[in-house]
Amino acid sequence: MERRTFLRTGLALGAASVGGGIGLLPELARAVPRRSADTLRLSSNENPLGLAPAARRAVIDGISEANRYPDEARDEMVEALARLNGVARENIVLGCGSTEVLQMAVQALATPDARLVLAEPTYEDVPWYCEPFTYRLERVPLDARFAHDVGRMQERAESAGSRALVYVCNPNNPTGTLTPSAEIDAWIESALEHVYFLVDEAYFEYCKDPGYWSCVKWIAQRPNVIVTRTFSKIFGMAGMRLGYALAHPETTALLRRYIGRVNANYLALVAGLASLRDPELIPRGCDANARGMRILYDCLDELEVEYLPSHTNFVMHRIRGDLRTYRQRMSEHGVRVGRPFPPMLDHSRVSIGLPEEMEQFADVLRTFRRNGWI
Amino acid sequence: MERRTFLRTGLALGAASVGGGIGLLPELARAVPRRSADTLRLSSNENPLGLAPAARRAVIDGISEANRYPDEARDEMVEALARLNGVARENIVLGCGSTEVLQMAVQALATPDARLVLAEPTYEDVPWYCEPFTYRLERVPLDARFAHDVGRMQERAESAGSRALVYVCNPNNPTGTLTPSAEIDAWIESALEHVYFLVDEAYFEYCKDPGYWSCVKWIAQRPNVIVTRTFSKIFGMAGMRLGYALAHPETTALLRRYIGRVNANYLALVAGLASLRDPELIPRGCDANARGMRILYDCLDELEVEYLPSHTNFVMHRIRGDLRTYRQRMSEHGVRVGRPFPPMLDHSRVSIGLPEEMEQFADVLRTFRRNGWI
Known part of the structure; x- marks a missing residue:
């Protein structure tokens, strides 16, 4: 193990002597490009702290089980997330990153005359997933505060009378700005059933503003609200691919029709579980x-x-x-x-x-x- | 680290002293059910050897990068798989397990009058993914050899004149039996363009029969042939979730419209790359x-x-x-x-x-x- 890597794993790993000869693809041994250690990687909103120490440890402990399908760890994770968010297991859908849950929502809610109403600019995955479908995209510029223009979005969503999927990334990416939760609440409160809210809370944990709170409060009563969360940001697990949705059981059942079977990696699950146990x-x-x-x-x-x-x-x-x-x-x-x-x-x-x-x-x-x- | 786990990682890891207190979810610390060490797990066709030593090492080395999105490792993997299979990068689509590629195929090829023609019994994921669509399922019992009944499948696929997705798991799961590759070749050779072949070669590496070979040979010329492979079986990485499709560039482009963005875990990629380099x-x-x-x-x-x-x-x-x-x-x-x-x-x-x-x-x-x- 290279000294640098040795130090950066954050664990005292003994010098391992492992076979690992060069074989099937000998030329790969040298062909592997390495990220330059000197590059400042400030492009992808990754958490520079990396995996939590307990998560690193869980990954190492988990290696010997990584040849097994992760059903039990998956169950533990669903249970842990339900407890963390004060909801039932039925309210949780795991994803290969929260992006897979965004994909499920786009697929599950597609209709021939559906609209996707979203801010401009906002996170690109949702419109990307819409591409094979007949969604009509309604892009509504952020307002003068760089918040979602809730009034105009509502007008675009509700004028057609057909299904609308409203994507709200709050705080918003790429702007880092906030849309006051009270404004979103007011709309959800009055919204018609055919308006679905896909609320992306990837940066939830970073936001300390008193005007910001989660939309999870709605899911008990409103099947048309889906909240997504991720282990990629505050949990420092972007490369591990683990996220989830919180929604009404009717809605999670709908989303699961489009889930990838065995979509969560075992090491991601054990790292995530260890992370949830780390109070710091x-x-x-x-x-x-x-x-x-x-x-x-x-x-x-x-x-x-x-x-x-x-x-x-x-x-x-x-x-x-x-x-x-x-x-x-x-x-x-x-x-x-x-x-x-x-x-x-x-x-x-x-x-x-x-x-x-x-x-x-x-x-x-x-x-x-x-x-x-x- | 528990002594048993310590030994089973297959690496001499120093006794690590890591913080990792009990926090957010203190009750989880004891609530985590453990797989019984005494259970013989012979239910899921997992490779009991576990990750290759070089892959275990790659996972440990990779931990310090697991907070980063895995674009570069992904590129390396596509390159490695292209080289391994003697095809171009454009012929490869990575999946979160080969199951995600099966899902993409089902989604990409769905039409209002499409048929899914498959053996009975065979692997269940493909019919599962069909469920939200209007596919008409045509289940054709395995023949007396427990091989795919190619003649009857062909009849079912070609009688309607509309698109047919033919799922061929070869060797077949759950029976472990072979369908002679010459029979599949003969059908592909004569098949109409609207018949798509989704050939699942998850157990490809285990099969030593001279009457068996891959359907990859078809992909250069036939956009209607998709081959799937996985790291879950011979590579011992079921928990890591990595698989891929091999297909014509037209077809991979179609599949990618339904891909999950960032669907491959970084540690799976580095473990997979290390595995490909291990000749043993x-x-x-x-x-x-x-x-x-x-x-x-x-x-x-x-x-x-x-x-x-x-x-x-x-x-x-x-x-x-x-x-x-x-x-x-x-x-x-x-x-x-x-x-x-x-x-x-x-x-x-x-x-x-x-x-x-x-x-x-x-x-x-x-x-x-x-x-x-x-």
Whole structure:
């Protein structure tokens, strides 16, 4: 094991002597490209803390069971999530990431005349999943607060009289901004049954605003509300692919018609279960994020660069010139930042890394300023 | 780490001291049910050797990256699979297990008047995925050889003139039997374009019969042939959820419209890549399987129990009386065996464990015989 990897697993692993000769694909042994250790990876809203120590340990303990189908661990996870969220097992649907639950919703709710009403910009997976279906996409620009324009979305959803799937990512990605939960509640309260709310709460744990709360409160009574959560963000498990939906049992039954059988990886399940038992995981993640965010804000303030105050683990800030050039220059300075999010092409999205990484990023921004690039 | 788990990871891991207190869900710490170490798990066609040593090592090395989305590892895997199978990257679609690829095929090929033509019994996932669609299911009993009845399947598929999705699991699960590849080839050769072949080769590596070969040879020319493979069986990665399809680029493009975004777990990818580089993995798995199979056959021969000679890592044998009672008794003797596979309810499916496990299973069978239960 390379020394660096050894240290980064965060566990004292003895020096292992394992066979593992080069065989079937000998040329692969050297062909494997490695991520550069020097690149600052601030493009994908990943949690830089990585898996929790208890989750790392659970993965290692779990290796000897990874040849078995994960039915029991799956049951344990459903039970744990039900308990965590104060709901019944029937309210939970696991996904291969929350994206699979988004996919199930799109598939389960498709009708020939359905509409998908969503903000612009917002997370791209839902419109992507709509592509093979006849959904009519209704993109409603974020309002002046960079919140979902609930009034206009409601108008678009309810004017047709046919089914509408309303996608609400709150806090929103890629903007990091909040839509006041009271506004969403008011709409759900009055909404017709044929309006389905798919509420993506991927960044739920990061958001401390008193005007923000979960839509889970609706699922007991309203089959037309689906909430999604993920282990990819605060739990630091983006590569492990585990997420879930919370919904009324009628609705989870509908979603499960489109589920992938055995869609959750055993090691993801044991890592997730260990993470749920770690009382420090969420505070630790939020604290590291807040420190990294502070460093970024201070630098952006110092340089007088406009940005959208964020309720997540990423921030959108203004750039000068075109985004492609900006990202290319960032890349040349060893920083990977977020892709283009039309129509906000005068902004760049940067994810919050470790505090020391954000210091490095701030230095790059200062260099950019000196060069007149920002 | 429990001593047993410590040993079973197959790696010399130092005794780790990790925080991991009990927190969010304190009651879970004790509530976690554990699989009984004394149960012989012979129900799910899992590879008892577990992950290859190199794959175990790759998982441990990969933990520090499991908080990152796995795009690069995914690219490496597609490249490796293309090379392994002598095809292009465009011919490969990764799945969260091969089951996700089966799901994509069912979804992508659904039409209002489509038929699904399949053997009875065969693997259940494909008809399960058909359930929300208007597929008309045409179940064709296996023939006297317990092979697919290609003639009758062809008749059912081609009589309607509308699209037919033909599912061929070869070797077949749950019977372990073979359909001669020449018979499948002859049909594909003459088949109309609206007949799609979904050929499940999950047990491909186990089958040594000279009358068996892959349907991959067809994909260059025939967009209506889809072959699926998995890391769950010979690669011992059932819990890791990784499989793939091999098909014509037109067809992979169609399948990808229904893919789950980021459907492959990072640790599964690195474990899979390490497994592909291990030249001993397949011979080792086949050898252990053959030894276990020999022990089972010898016992069944000794007891004069009828069975279907198998081309896989499981065997169907005759039972007396009803399957529910048989399985219950097996469970009381610490053995988990396969579920009911209608209409073959006078047979039980047993997976091949380690040779020593098969000795134990043989002893249980002898006990059953003494009790008049078999």
